[in-house]
Amino acid sequence: MPTSSDERVRIGDAEFPKPFVNGLEFNAPVHGTWNIVHIGFRIPEAHQIYICADNCLRGVVMTAAEMGELGRFSSVVLEEDDMTHSGRIEETTIEGVTDCLRKLPKIPSVVIVFPVCVHRFMGCDIGYIYKELEKRFPDVIFIRGFMDPVMQKRGTTPDQRLRKAMSDIIPKLPAKEDTVAFAGSDMPASENDFKKILEFNAKTVKDTADCRTLEEYLSVGESSLFICQYPAGLMAAKAITQRLDRKYIYCPLSFDFDTVEEEIRQSGLSVPDRFFEDGKDACMAELKKLKDLIGDMPVAVDYTAVPKPLSLARFLADNGINVKTVYLDAVDGNEKADFEYLQNNFPDLILHSTMHVSDRRPVRSKEKVLAIGQKAAWFEGTGNFVNIIEGGGLYGFSGICEFIRLMEDAFNNSKDMRDIVPRKGLGCRSCI
């Protein structure tokens, strides 16, 4: 089955896991997802320093500026002479970071340093740079970030590696059996069955996405169990639990009841009586309300909204919701079963690329569409959308119920899409 060279393809005709041909890429003016700057600021009091060319720097410095966080951000500009003189790039990086730190009113405890693609490309001696910086600033914890998008199509992405690097500074503290941490997500756990169950089990809950102080962040090291609910955080969760010799559970927001039940049971935590039965009943009741409300209105989903967009599409389609389009560019390996199920049972469901060259001229349907996610909203040109990224910290039956309620709200209340979707980092402060 050939991969489609068009911007859209019926799932019945689509190839797993890459439904679309790679080509020139379009970038929709939709920016609610988080980038490495947003992620780095999740460590309280951490200072970020980027060492890169002007054009590359602009994106990250303006991200920090729009967050109102320039006080925790510095930069070093690379120029041609840094590329053409042997050893100059190491020297500029070391002296630049040193100068940035000495200009600060107080030397920060944690500094995330971001070399870039050219450091990699030139074979820069990164180890030497950190050795020298650690010698000059022995009281600073340096986190080894990297802004190297040239690597992101193969292997791990810069944000996966950043999450891991951020977890590397969490110390191995004596494990407390009653302490559990959510780790690896950008969104703090919100309507989340694990949160309720941990409360039921009288556990102390920590969340790397919701720490107020550096001390609180580092104290995550005393957790006996780590819960990771975001795919890009899995590498970090695996690494930290291996290093600290702790357990982890990986459970991104799924809309499959059996998966939710299995994941919760595997955690070994006690659950209240009728927890699963009541949870499923509540979801079905909420779904019926949604169906009564929106009828056959088409629904479009995008991959930035939830970690498992095909799981969501399957859940909605199975329950009579008219899911028309899923916006994605590749299918995650964990979604193979949902992909095949949809292929067999809903072959006319459209998969739509978000980067194809034709997307610069999106053909928008005249019928009203309910969108889930900012990209779906932009492509469909609708203000009726669920404004959510990365699953919004939702999980389990309570998470699914909340998700359906957000769909109801999106149907009832149109949003100012043009004002919302260009803002970066949903959930972060935006000064624009």
Next chain:
Amino acid sequence: MRKTYRILPVYTGDVSGAASALYEFGGMTVIHDPSGCNSTYNTHDETRWFDKESLIYISGLNDIDAITGNDNKFINDICAAAEIMRPRFIALANSPLPYLNGTDFKGICRVLEEKTGLPCFYINTNAMHDYSKGQSEAFLSFAKKMLRDPERKVKNGVNIIGMTPLDLTSTEIHLSGGYELVSNWGLNTSYENAVRATEAELNIAVSSSGIAACKYMQEEYGIPYVKGLPWDGRPCDYTETVREKTKNYIVGEPVISGSVAAYIKTKTSIDYNVIATTEITDGLLLDCDRKCHGEEELEEALKDAENIIADPMVRLISPANADFIELPHFALSGRLYLKKIPDLMKPDLYYPGI
């Protein structure tokens, strides 16, 4: 250290500048850079996405293609896109990795012209310069490739050269005194409008980005140029207004800053000296003006300031006792003060007392 920034952002980069310059010219601009790198331009350096489409793409360069110099993928992808989108021309912009490995963009342009039948040109960027350089290269490359001798001349026809939202977000050009606008490079314009430029009798460079293209048109097509904002709708050259050394500074892009300084001098006799913080300054500064590169140098230059006109972010490195008039510049503070950017052609709105 000259290369470090503690408070100010850097200006928009040259790659974004190139894309901005050609945004409305009907071509396809391809940035040879990794996936996602166009997000910077798209997010922070461009205001037109929702209202006007433009074929600006990124090649999605990966490490293997960069290391092995796999130009075939780049070429084939561009051909496929051109077949679908049918642009008027193709422009290629460089970035750090292809710059380092010496990618032969001019050769690639020749191959693309052969394969697509479309005019194709290279914009000499590498992401290590500011937007004014990228815009300048883009306008110049477009002029060299796309302009032809005119079939007729427009009497009193003028072109506006060097106008993009990076410098002139909310400005509309109103001409008076019998002058007629022939072509605008490149705001509120089109391919058809842009290629009419040789019909004009005069070019007005409204920013430093327009100077190189104006010089080219002067040499090739005999079109003279002036530099400066056309106050009261009439072409004028701001460098002809004599200004004296002072402790009043206007910080920013030299042509616009110089024009505002000249206007203030003419209307109020108050002198302002330009501190040019963008890259192209040759022939654009008076003796009383100066050029500054980077935050540290600018902070030093402002130490004795009594009055400052500058982007609001510059206030953060200005002496507390200096009077500060905010003149937001999109290429510096981006979307932070977008809603506060005044019409530059109406100084009375932002400079009190004129």
